[in-house]
Amino acid sequence: MTRFINTQSADRRWYLVDAKDQVLGRFATRIATIIRGKNKPTFSPNADTGDFVVVINADKIKVTGKREELKTYSWHTGYPGGRKTLSFNKMKERKPEFIIMNAVKGMLPKNRLGNLLLKKLKVYAGEEHPHQAQQPETISLMEK
DSSP: OOOOOOSTTOOOOEEEEEOTTOBHHHHHHHHHHHHHTTTSTTOOTTSOOOOEEEEEOGGGOBOOTTHHHHOEEEEEOSSTTOEEEEEHHHHHHHOHHHHHHHHHHTTSOSSHHHHHHHTTEEEOSSSOOSOGGGOOEEOOOOOO
């Protein structure tokens, strides 16, 4: 008999992950897996059964190859001719948290559930984070 786990009965945990010297894409896929709950035997694609992830040292994330010079982030302000672009290096200086949030967001479902799951990701540029009260468990996402 298949047991369906709903959002209320999901076992929630907090994890602390260090982004120092991690490769962006591989790092983001592992975070997305934890947030979505796919690493648990109770995974259900239509329910929020995942865990919370706190990422520190977002300003020390790496990319491979020539992506540091070639990767760009673009958006539109809503005004005529309002397309803005920033290179990876400039974005890393201004908003290093956005780089990881954007990468993980692209790996989550594009619906209401994806928006809800993204709120379980907390990203900080430095070593400090305000989630000590949740007692996050430190895990390593290095390749095995």
